[in-house]
Amino acid sequence: MDLPTKARVVIIGGGVVGCSVAYHLAKLGWSDVVLLERKALTSGTTWHAAGLIGQLRASANMTKLARYSAELYTGLEKETGVATGFRQVGSVSAALTDERLEELYRTAAMARAFGVPVEELSPFEIKDRYPHINLDGVTGGVWLPTDGQADPANIALALAKGARQRGAKVQERVRVTGIAKQGRRVTGVDWTSDDGKERGHIEAEMIVNCAGMWGHEVGRMAGINVPLHACEHFYIVTEPIEGLGQLPVLRVPDECTYYKEDAGKMLVGAFEPVSKPWGMNGIPADFEFDQLHEDFDHFEPILEAACNRLPMLAEAGIHTFFNGPESFTPDDAYHLGLAPQTDNVWVAAGFNSIGIQSAGGAGHALSLWMDSGEKPFDLGDVDIARMQPFQGNKTYLYERSKETLGLLYADHFPYRQKATARGIRRTPFHAQLLEQGAVMGEAAGWERANWFAMPGQEPEYRYSWKRQNWFDNAAAEHKAIREGVGMYDMSSFGKIRVEGPDAEGFLNYIGGGDFSVPVGRIVYTQFLNSRGGIEADVTVTRLSETAYLVVTPAATRLADQTRMERLRGDHQVVITDVTAGEGVLAVMGPKAREVMQAVSPADFSNKVNPFGTAQEIELGMGLARVHRVSYVGELGWEVYVSADMAGHAFEVLFEAGQAHGMKLCGMHAMDSCRIEKGFRHFGHDITCEDHVLEAGLGFAVKTAKPDFIGRDAVLRKKDAGLEARMVQFRLTAPEPLLYHNEPVLRDGQIVGYLSSGAYGHHLGAAIGMGYVPCPGESAAEVLASSYEIDVAGTRVRADASLKPMYDPTGARAKA
Structure with a gap:
């Protein structure tokens, strides 16, 4: 077998993603690119993918990558001579409830902000676009004209051919059997031919794990964590239907179904609410273009609803009942980037049934990252570094994967919490908070009190796009922080x-x-x-x-x-x-000093403990360290206490707080307070592509000191001027709610979108934050315009400010 003994990069896995990475690295001029596929190209998941090409994703950058994929596939056939079958047929999404319709209308608003063509549809307009649909229960929908469909296997083969044409080595029927490591770096891969007759080693500067549902196993070989699990994915293909012409893709998420016309037949696929994990004992070594056992009982309810939705299906015979495995991640976002456990192992895996529409953009982004050493733009949604070590646990992955497949078509309500594989990481105060009515959410596996139920109130979420059942609870907690004293658990930070x-x-x-x-x-x-x-x-x-x-x-x-x-x-x-070593309780509000003085002989005055300082204290009968900082804009202390004394610290603080009206508060109240104060939320308001000066955080950067990372870029921006500014918005109407990604209109034109949103209970309306492009403009010129926010298709006037709307001088936290 003609394989080199050295390579700049070895890519493991020859599905559409691996082929895309090889293609894009070769396109950047990389030589010595080697792709190894254990069986035949596309033989894992790619070959049986439905091939839907949607261009709208949950964030601007993910949408940019999906659009790049569509543009790439359009030109790939001409470049390589391999037909990709890409057709821009458009897509219709139909809602069966008012809540789903609001989600679709908010999605349409987001599409406008991201520059994706979109149109809201009435039920009858859906019928015009898709005459075969039964409109029973349909409340409306949206039309995305640039969506399409393609031939998944041929896209992968075209990418592989394009990579070969640029000098990459693409080798089928070679299995990676071992990965050599030295410290935090891999040094090469051991391989064996499919028939076992040949073996070898390739010395490599880096590797890329594109092994799909084998990605977890390959990750373990390299000493990295790639949390994903295979699930069974079902679809049927009908016999040819006479007179069936080209149709848009149809999605009816309330019935968990999608419909695709292909060569005069219909393909009907499902993302059922409770899915079937597969491969718990590993993927069989001989797996190649394999199907899984049929489970008609599992699929029958979906098919019954589908025959009602598209009556022609009841008359058409089933040509193929297909069941094939696909890999899903714990949060339904794919894995991309440099694995945290090493310095030269990259990952592109776990594509959650959107591998075809994502592969072009993912390969493009990863190749740019590998080439420059820095992310080309914010990829936080999919960065493999977001995955916590425990999430590689196989039992955890098995339990979570039952839910994640179905979440693709579930209602994407704001603040929706995962229901499976919960309760793994608990702060030292977990049980005490539950006793007081805490309703938990999850962040990075941590159970965190998001809000507190009142006596007699059901302590669980009731989701909606409107005011949810905890809205008044969070308002009361917010009020306690603003007017009295509130305490919340920050141990997970x-x-x-x-x-x-x-x-x-x-x-x-x-x-x-x-x-x-x-x-x-x-x-x-x-x-x-x-x-x-x-x-x-x-x-x-x-x-x-x-x-x-x-x-x-x-x-x-x-x-x-x-x-x-x-x-x-x-x-x-x-x-x-040292996160787990200390519990942290935030005591915040105008009465915070009184509570602290009641539990400790320490001096909490401005003279001894001014804002921005920490001190060691006695607390009750134990010890603690208090940090005088605030993420809610009020007087307060973050109380750090070793895990062994955390329970005692809670009892002491909570008991002392009762004399001052202390209220236990959750993360929702903290978020609503921080957005009133204009504090930035990392991952939303500020990311690796947001310049620190345009984010309004120049005060925290000290350019007088020499030689720190980013100093030159800060000085250049100071000289050149700002291209955009972070602006805080308050809706002038008290009823509408903001979450994020709502379009921002300046003097009637869309100029951007909100990076974060929440309700400002003290300010009496929803608050949003977002960047407004303003090259060459002064602050006064930015504020001289009129602003509106598009909330699910309705424009709502908003006040704008560059300073925090709540306590702009910061006097309250320093009181």
């Missing part, structure tokens, strides 16, 4: 200890703030990339001459710590995750 003789110098290199501060000082700042984009939004507390504590969001702790370790270089520092 990431805590990373940076310690060693070079700790100060190291942090001054990777962070924009000045860390040459006295012991006890807290620095709020950002870790930047070379473009001035925000890689992390942190508070850093100096614990001693040689030790600091970096506090970061729960979801990004692993990514932030990994980036720090990769940037460590010759600095003598030890970087340690």
Whole structure:
């Protein structure tokens, strides 16, 4: 077998994603690209994919990648001579409930913000677009004219041919049997031919895991975590239907079904609410173009609804009943990027039934990232670093995968929580909070109190696009923080200890703030990339001459710590995750000082403990450390207490708080307070592609210090001027709700979209934040315009501000 002994990169897996990565790396001019496929190209999942090409995804960048895929497939046939079968037939999504219709209308508004053509449809307009549909129960829908369908296998083969034409080596029937490692780097792969007659080793500078449903297993070989699990995916193909012409793709998510016309036949597929995991004992070694056992009983209810929705199906015979495996991730977003556990293993796997529409864009984005060493734009939605180590647990993946397949077509309500595989990571206060009526949500596996039920109220979510059943609860919690005192659990926030003789110098290199501060000082700042984009939004507390504590969001702790370790270089520092070692209770509100003074003999005055400082204290009969900072814009302390004394600390604080009207609060109240204060939310308002100055956070970057990452980009932006500004909006009507991605209209024209949204209970209306393009404009010129927000197709006037609408001077937190 003609395989090289050295390569710049070895790609493992020859499905559509692996072929796309090989194609795009070769297109960038990479030589020594080797793709190894255990059997035949496309023989895992790609060959049996439905081939739907949707262009609208849940965020602007994911939409950009999906649109890139469609554009790529359009030109691929001409480039390679391989027919991709891509047809832009459009798609219709039909709603059967008012809630689903609002979701579709909000989706349509989002499409307008992202530049995707879209049209809202009445039931009768749906019938015009799709005459075969039975309109019983249909409330309306949307039309996306640029959606399409394609031949999945041929797209992969075209990409493989394009890669070969540019010098890549694509080899079928070669199985990777081992991956050699040295420290945090892989050094090569061992391979054997399918017939076992040939073996070899390829020395590699890096590898890419594109192994699809084998991705978890290949990840373990490389020492990395790739959480995914295969599930059975069912569809039928009818006999030819006389006179059936080209049709749009039809989706009826309330019935879990999609419909695709193909060569005069109909394909009907399903994403049922409770799916069937498969491959619990591993994928069979000889799996190649295989089907799974039929389960007509499982599919029958779906088919019965489908025959009612499209009556012609009842007359058509079933030509094929198909059941094939596809891989699903714990959060229904695919895995892309550099694995946290190593410095040269990349991942593109776990595509949750949208591999064909995602493969072109995913291969493009990953190749740019691999080529430059930095993300080309924000890929936080799919970055493999978001996955927590425990999520590779096989029992967890089995339980969660029962839900994730069905979530593709479930109602995508705001604040919707996963129902399966819960309760794994609990803070030290978990049981005490449940006793007080906490209703838990999940973040990075952590169970977090999102809101507290009143006595007699059912402690669970009732989802809606309107005011949900916890709206008044969160309002009362918000009021307690603003007017009295509230306490909430912050234990899940990431805590990373940076310690060693070079700790100060190291942090001054990777962070924009000045860390040459006295012991006890807290620095709020950002870790930047070379473009001035925000890689992390942190508070850093100096614990001693040689030790600091970096506090970061729960979801990004692993990514932030990994980036720090990769940037460590010759600095003598030890970087340690200490998140689980301390519980953290935030005591916030105008009466917070009174509560703190009631539980400790320490001095909490501005003279001894001003804003931005920490001190060690006695608390009750135990010890704690208090940080005087606030994410809600009020006077308050974050109380850090070792896990062994956490239960005692809760009892002491909660009991003392009762005399001052203390209310336990959840994450929803914290979020509504932070957005009133204009505080940025990492991952939404600020990402790696948002310049720190345009985000309005220049005050946290100290350019007077030399040689920190991003310094030159900050100085360049100061000289060149801002291209955009982060603006806070308040709707002038009190009823509509904002979540994120709603279009922002400036003087009647869409100029952007909201990066985050929540209800401002103190300000009396929904609040949103988003970037407004303003090259060459002053702040006054930005604010001189009139603004509206598109809420599910209705334009609502909004007030705009560049300063926080609540307490713009920050006086309350420093009181």
